[in-house]
Amino acid sequence: MIRRNSGADSIVWIEEGTSTTPYGICVDSRPENVRRFRGFLWIYSTRLTSGPLSVFTPRSFTYAEAFLFANQMKPKTLQSLSRWLGLLSILLAIPLWALVVQVSGLPKFILPSPADVWTRFLKALEDGSLLYHTGITLAEILLGLLAGVTFATIVGYLLAKSRPLEIALSPYLVASQAIPIVAIAPLLVIWLGDGILSKVVICALIVFFPVLVNTVVGVRAVPPALYDLMRSLRASRWQILFKLELPASLPVLLGGLRIGATLSVIGAIVGELVDAEQGLGFLLQLGDFQYDTSMVFVAVFMLIALALSLYGVVTLLERKFLKWQK
Amino acid sequence: MTTKPILTVKDLSVTFPDNNGGLDALGTLSFDIHPREFICFLGPSGSGKTTLLRALAGLIQPTSGSVNFMHHHQPKIGMVFQQSNLMPWRTVMENIQISLELDGAGEIKAQNKAREMIKLMGLKGFENSFPRDLSGGMAQRVAIARALIHDPDLLLLDEPFASLDALTRERMWTELSNIWQEKKKTVVMVTHSINESLFLADRVMVLTKRPGKIKLDVEVDLPRPRVDDIRYTSHFGKLAKKLRAAIE
Numbered sequence: 001m002i003r004r005n006s007g008a009d010s011i012v013w014i015e016e017g018t019s020t021t022p023y024g025i026c027v028d029s030r031p032e033n034v035r036r037f038r039g040f041l042w043i044y045s046t047r048l049t050s051g052p053l054s055v056f057t058p059r060s061f062t063y064a065e066a067f068l069f070a071n072q073m074k075p076k077t078l079q080s081l082s083r084w085l086g087l088l089s090i091l092l093a094i095p096l097w098a099l100v101v102q103v104s105g106l107p108k109f110i111l112p113s114p115a116d117v118w119t120r121f122l123k124a125l126e127d128g129s130l131l132y133h134t135g136i137t138l139a140e141i142l143l144g145l146l147a148g149v150t151f152a153t154i155v156g157y158l159l160a161k162s163r164p165l166e167i168a169l170s171p172y173l174v175a176s177q178a179i180p181i182v183a184i185a186p187l188l189v190i191w192l193g194d195g196i197l198s199k200v201v202i203c204a205l206i207v208f209f210p211v212l213v214n215t216v217v218g219v220r221a222v223p224p225a226l227y228d229l230m231r232s233l234r235a236s237r238w239q240i241l242f243k244l245e246l247p248a249s250l251p252v253l254l255g256g257l258r259i260g261a262t263l264s265v266i267g268a269i270v271g272e273l274v275d276a277e278q279g280l281g282f283l284l285q286l287g288d289f290q291y292d293t294s295m296v297f298v299a300v301f302m303l304i305a306l307a308l309s310l311y312g313v314v315t316l317l318e319r320k321f322l323k324w325q326k
Numbered sequence: 327m328t329t330k331p332i333l334t335v336k337d338l339s340v341t342f343p344d345n346n347g348g349l350d351a352l353g354t355l356s357f358d359i360h361p362r363e364f365i366c367f368l369g370p371s372g373s374g375k376t377t378l379l380r381a382l383a384g385l386i387q388p389t390s391g392s393v394n395f396m397h398h399h400q401p402k403i404g405m406v407f408q409q410s411n412l413m414p415w416r417t418v419m420e421n422i423q424i425s426l427e428l429d430g431a432g433e434i435k436a437q438n439k440a441r442e443m444i445k446l447m448g449l450k451g452f453e454n455s456f457p458r459d460l461s462g463g464m465a466q467r468v469a470i471a472r473a474l475i476h477d478p479d480l481l482l483l484d485e486p487f488a489s490l491d492a493l494t495r496e497r498m499w500t501e502l503s504n505i506w507q508e509k510k511k512t513v514v515m516v517t518h519s520i521n522e523s524l525f526l527a528d529r530v531m532v533l534t535k536r537p538g539k540i541k542l543d544v545e546v547d548l549p550r551p552r553v554d555d556i557r558y559t560s561h562f563g564k565l566a567k568k569l570r571a572a573i574e
């Protein structure tokens with residue numbers, strides 16, 4: 001028999017005869033979460049009891065029972081739990097990686113072990129090179145993103161508002177998408193030099209199109225009835241822009257920014273791989289030339305971290321500005 | 327009436343472009359509206375009532391004819407649309423405040439007025455709700471509050487009470503009637519309900535089927551303030567019968 005603790009906490013207990021064992025923490029009582037409850041139960045229960053695993057094998061335990069004994073849910077608990085799961089899967093991947101290195105016996109310059117990469121990371125951190133190059137790449141990304149997004153939203157807005165303009169410009173826009181950025185990156189480096197500028201421009205270019213498309217879609221999707229409202233109140237062009245069009249299309253705009261943010265990381269690296277004296281792409285290539293494969297891994301992980309952080313920032317923006325959705 | 331009309335509609339017609347020669351939605355029609363008059367339009371669905379309101383609000387250009395305001399100055403308009411037409415990203419408070427915000431009113435003043443309207447419309451407790459959490463009737467009350475808050479010269483109401491339950495609707499009639507009496511606004515309202523029009527209006531006009539023309543124009547000479555019981559008087563019945571006969 002399963003019973004919820006009578007107190008305010010959310011521990012679920014199992015009663016077997018005279019003994020009571022804490023089974024786990026039940027997180028939610030809402031039906032849609034009861035299903036998850038079962039999935040998560042195991043994780044919680046391992047934390048709470050030290051008995052053999054067999055205690056936790058699925059018992060005659062139905063959703064309905066779980067529902068009955070579940071505590072009221074704090075969604076935050078569930079969130080932190082799923083975050084914890086994500087971390088767990090990463091933590092599990094590392095020993096697996098170490099195992100592969102050990103079993104395969106591959107040399108360090110082909111597949112370094114997690115420990116090698118960690119040591120290399122600390123070293124690069126210590127001599128300041130890692131932060132320096134990450135900073136350069138981040139600057140390229142942010143400047144490129146800023147330029148690309150600004151330009152794309154302005155052009156996108158004009159396109160959304162004017163059919164003739166759209167018809168006139170769309171052949172160029174579509175054609176520009178047919179050329180892969182890697183094909184024109186060398187040209188841009190030749191024209192703009194191997195400094196930061198060429199990378200910013202590559203970033204901006206790669207960000208431009210998805211943000212443009214989303215701007216057009218977003219602005220076109222503003223409900224016509226709301227234009228009627230604004231015009232009945234004699235709103236000015238600027239008021240319509242800032243009080244109607246911008247907030248109404250914000251969900252789609254932020255969707256564009258989300259794509260753009262991820263692409264901008266690719267843009268910066270493509271540019272740096274063509275030719276650069278600094279940045280994570282440079283570090284990557286340097287590691288490659290010097291058979292310092294650990295360094296390559298460090299650079300790749302930094303890139304992943306950059307991309308994830310940018311993604312996270314956009315998610316935060318969405319959470320802040322799109323509260324009204326869902 | 328002896329006063330000068332606040333609004334003169336002359337030979338108005340509206341034709342929407344379509345694939346075969348255009349869709350005649352409205353017209354031709356002419357009428358005057360005097361200051362402080364409460365006018366109702368009745369008419370079958372598709373007779374061009376919404377189109378007429380949109381033309382009065384200046385949201386569409388007449389295909390022919392004209393809509394002229396007194397002294398040729400654009401009046402301040404409060405409009406309630408057939409669908410509540412709220413901004414989903416704004417809370418109830420913020421939705422109600424938009425009219426004042428566009429007028430450049432200060433935030434404190436706007437908030438105070440909005441609170442007043444919220445109380446009047448029975449929306450207390452929902453100040454910070456988003457439109458997705460409102461029932462249809464509540465959303466419509468927010469829309470009415472939004473149309474009233476900036477003290478417009480001309481109120482244009484497109485079936486504002488259609489989505490309300492009978493009880494709330496009748497309370498809103500009284501409420502609107504009071505507001506109209508107190509603030510002496512000019513109101514043009516579209517409705518499907520004969521009762522509603524007789525309870526509220528000074529004058530009821532019935533439109534024909536599309537394209538809408540004025541088929542009947544009646545003065546409602548029932549005494550004010552109009553109380554519930556008025557519906558059971560013989561004069562009310564006579565007027566209702568006349569309107570019923572005119573609506574196709």
Ligand SMILES: Nc1ncnc2c1ncn2[C@@H]1O[C@H](COP(=O)(O)OP(=O)(O)OP(=O)(O)O)[C@@H](O)[C@H]1O
Nearest residue numbers: 342349351370371372373374375376377378408536
């Ligand atoms: N923007 C538009 N473009 C083309 N046709 C339109 C447009 N607006 C309205 N119409 C047409 O004009 C006619 C009148 O429409 P309107 O909305 O004014 O009718 P209504 O009297 O308000 O009807 P209801 O009582 O159903 O609200 C309809 O046939 C409608 O299809």
Ligand SMILES: [Mg+2]
Nearest residue numbers: 375376408484
């Ligand atoms: Mg209508």
